[in-house]
Amino acid sequence: MRASLLSFHRWTYVRYLLASVVALGADMALFLLLIKPAGPVAASAGGYIFGILIHWLISSRVVFAQQAATVAQLRNRQKTLFLASAIAGLALTIGIVWVGDVAGLDPRIAKLIAVAVSFQTTYLLRKRIVFRP
Numbered sequence: 001m002r003a004s005l006l007s008f009h010r011w012t013y014v015r016y017l018l019a020s021v022v023a024l025g026a027d028m029a030l031f032l033l034l035i036k037p038a039g040p041v042a043a044s045a046g047g048y049i050f051g052i053l054i055h056w057l058i059s060s061r062v063v064f065a066q067q068a069a070t071v072a073q074l075r076n077r078q079k080t081l082f083l084a085s086a087i088a089g090l091a092l093t094i095g096i097v098w099v100g101d102v103a104g105l106d107p108r109i110a111k112l113i114a115v116a117v118s119f120q121t122t123y124l125l126r127k128r129i130v131f132r133p
Helices: 002-038 040-063 072-102 107-130
Strands: none
Touching: 002 040, 002 107, 040 072, 040 107, 072 107
């Protein structure tokens, strides 16, 4: 039983990682498109928001499909919690990119650091709170 539970959690993490790669592709594409006209902080926010929309669709339909609520009221609660976790990730992303920009770091490097921190944070929030069985 414990081995099957561990395997389930491992595959959930792999699915989440793949969903994150897809969402990150959208995020980074918009970030790179907006970086010159909007600046690194606004570009990181815009990219992140676009990526989070894609991530919700994949997370609620593939990654955590078994834990996704089907009753409208519970589904709305999950959407709200997912949005809250996204705001936490967005705050981390903006903060890290801003600190990197102030420190003179290439904004693409700062964005990659932000991606790593935000990924782990939002995964834990979504697994333990948003889509808690």
